[in-house]
Amino acid sequence: MEQEILAGLKKTVLDYEIEKAESVAKDAISKGLDPIKCAEALTEAIRQIGEGFEKGDLFLADLVGASEVVKKALPPIHEEITRRGQKTASLGKVVIGTVFGDIHSIGKDMVATLLFANGFEVIDLGVNVRSDSFIDAAKKSEANILAMSALLTTTVMEQKNVIEGLRKEGIRPKLKVIVGGAPINQEFADRIGADGYGSTALEGVAIAKGLLGAG
Amino acid sequence: MMPRERVMTVLNHREADRVPVIMCGNHAGISKGAYEKLCTYLGLTDSSALIVDRMQQIVEPDERVLEKFGIDFRFIYSKPPRNWKPTEYSDDSYRDEWGIRWRRPPNGYWYDMVDHPLEQANTEDLENYSWPDPTDAGRFEGLEREAKRLYEKRDYALATALAGSIYEQSWYLRSLTKFTFDLYRNRVFAERLMDKLLQIHMAFYERFLDSVGKYVQVVFVGDDLAEQKGPSMNPEIYRTLVKPRHEKLYKFIKSKTQAKLCYHSCGSVIPFIKDLIEIGVDILTPIQVSAAKMDTQKLKEEFGDRLSFLGAVDTQGVLPFGTTDEVKDEVRKRIRDLAPNGGYILGAVHNIQPEVPPENICTMFEAAMKYGQYPVKVA
Numbered sequence: 391m392e393q394e395i396l397a398g399l400k401k402t403v404l405d406y407e408i409e410k411a412e413s414v415a416k417d418a419i420s421k422g423l424d425p426i427k428c429a430e431a432l433t434e435a436i437r438q439i440g441e442g443f444e445k446g447d448l449f450l451a452d453l454v455g456a457s458e459v460v461k462k463a464l465p466p467i468h469e470e471i472t473r474r475g476q477k478t479a480s481l482g483k484v485v486i487g488t489v490f491g492d493i494h495s496i497g498k499d500m501v502a503t504l505l506f507a508n509g510f511e512v513i514d515l516g517v518n519v520r521s522d523s524f525i526d527a528a529k530k531s532e533a534n535i536l537a538m539s540a541l542l543t544t545t546v547m548e549q550k551n552v553i554e555g556l557r558k559e560g561i562r563p564k565l566k567v568i569v570g571g572a573p574i575n576q577e578f579a580d581r582i583g584a585d586g587y588g589s590t591a592l593e594g595v596a597i598a599k600g601l602l603g604a605g
Numbered sequence: 606m607m608p609r610e611r612v613m614t615v616l617n618h619r620e621a622d623r624v625p626v627i628m629c630g631n632h633a634g635i636s637k638g639a640y641e642k643l644c645t646y647l648g649l650t651d652s653s654a655l656i657v658d659r660m661q662q663i664v665e666p667d668e669r670v671l672e673k674f675g676i677d678f679r680f681i682y683s684k685p686p687r688n689w690k691p692t693e694y695s696d697d698s699y700r701d702e703w704g705i706r707w708r709r710p711p712n713g714y715w716y717d718m719v720d721h722p723l724e725q726a727n728t729e730d731l732e733n734y735s736w737p738d739p740t741d742a743g744r745f746e747g748l749e750r751e752a753k754r755l756y757e758k759r760d761y762a763l764a765t766a767l768a769g770s771i772y773e774q775s776w777y778l779r780s781l782t783k784f785t786f787d788l789y790r791n792r793v794f795a796e797r798l799m800d801k802l803l804q805i806h807m808a809f810y811e812r813f814l815d816s817v818g819k820y821v822q823v824v825f826v827g828d829d830l831a832e833q834k835g836p837s838m839n840p841e842i843y844r845t846l847v848k849p850r851h852e853k854l855y856k857f858i859k860s861k862t863q864a865k866l867c868y869h870s871c872g873s874v875i876p877f878i879k880d881l882i883e884i885g886v887d888i889l890t891p892i893q894v895s896a897a898k899m900d901t902q903k904l905k906e907e908f909g910d911r912l913s914f915l916g917a918v919d920t921q922g923v924l925p926f927g928t929t930d931e932v933k934d935e936v937r938k939r940i941r942d943l944a945p946n947g948g949y950i951l952g953a954v955h956n957i958q959p960e961v962p963p964e965n966i967c968t969m970f971e972a973a974m975k976y977g978q979y980p981v982k983v984a
Contacts, residue, residue: 408786450837455785491710493717496781543960544712572833590834 395423396431403435406455411462425470426478432460436507444592454496457503480511481604482534485527487515489548494541500591508595521552525559533565535598540571550582566601570594608677612762613822615947616865616913624944624977625677626970627952629666631658631766632869633916638714638959640664646963657682660707660716663956674970679761681752681817687743702737705777714959721780728794731801739809749816756820764823767869769806769854771799772828772847788842795846803850807857818862831872833896840876852884859885867915873897882911891916891954901942913948918969920954924961929968936972941983
């Protein structure tokens, strides 16, 4: 039965069943399934979607749909993990968001989902995130990586503002900063003092792993 | 050769006197920010530009600018409806006639969607939704007279602004996430929504083309199907669910006008091109050359006998950040690749954005005139 339920969770992601996501996850928990195995089923499914996207067999809309399923299914699973006092193995903690003044979320959501799929603990601050909110979240969570997305040429300088804020707070040496978004390039990332730049979501994940020595 | 004859010669896959050029309309035009800088550079201090696309902040350039660059097109725009006005908010946002709210961030170049009014809707809600009225008389007021005047008194190729979006408008209303789910798992809803949009667009085009159809040479339509890396939607889903509706709309448009149909999709659109040709598309735009596999030489080789291309001068790298020599090289390359045997109209990939230096805009069109003379002699 356990395998059936886990397969059902995975299928919910692969079939983009956004409306059923939360109830399927709650049902798995109510039947006593190990929430870590539930989280792993979601991870496996997203990884499959991510690989399909990388190969060109699946498309942006597929990744967006699957991400939404995972977003809805994860909270009850995480709640159970916390309740049981369990800890998930994690390559590292990432705080991610789209910078202040910018409400674009698709790219950021893709990166967040793929980071989760690849074993990172992800704290997603959403969009239009103020500089001090990034810094507070990074401090409180003791994040290993701060990842920022900006989709507008008029908001990219917010990434620089956040990095300067991290320095002022004295926590810049404690974490790595990755930036991304359509108007960003390597030169800009270097200029503002970021540690990494990903031109695609998958590249961002590879860079995150590389920065933490996680392969 | 006069512009209209030039454009039609080239769109019929024959060589004219030179490659036609475009910098107008709402998808091959120029943004307010770029235009203001250009006017300053050209010393046109008395130019005031009319915004023809609020969301993208696209303007209709002054005749003096269009003449200076030898622009071969002039656009005809439907007017605002009489019985509806946008709802304005104090945070530089507004609600459009589809019910979607758009907000511009501080110092932003354009407006972003901030909500999706049909995100929680069910199929029954679609019937009761407050849809725009496509036949509001205000939209067509004076259009026939204006189109006739432009057709008879001026020699430009006349085009209509992009309209008729089915896939994109669906997810604008529903959200991309929800509409993706609909396409895979809730097809009844997806099809009802797209059919409703099809019905609205056909009603609009019926009145619109009754007024201007006999005068225009190009009708712009479109739906973004791709992004930088490749398709943004599954091509099989496109073929099953969206293409039949595109086909119906484009057949209808072509029944009302002799104009060529120009289809806009950003991104790496290769997987969709054959389908678009099948359903009556004559011209593809913007030819996003910075997207994967959008090699203009290969596009011409594979599709150039059946499809014309509009745009292609790189707007992500060369135009905003290149030197004037790099702009010249870019123009030469696109002319060399796309112009032989006609079938190419030169312009920026999509609308010119505020970062593009006015020197580069001038260089683009000067180079187009210099290197775009037929027969093309660019090595």
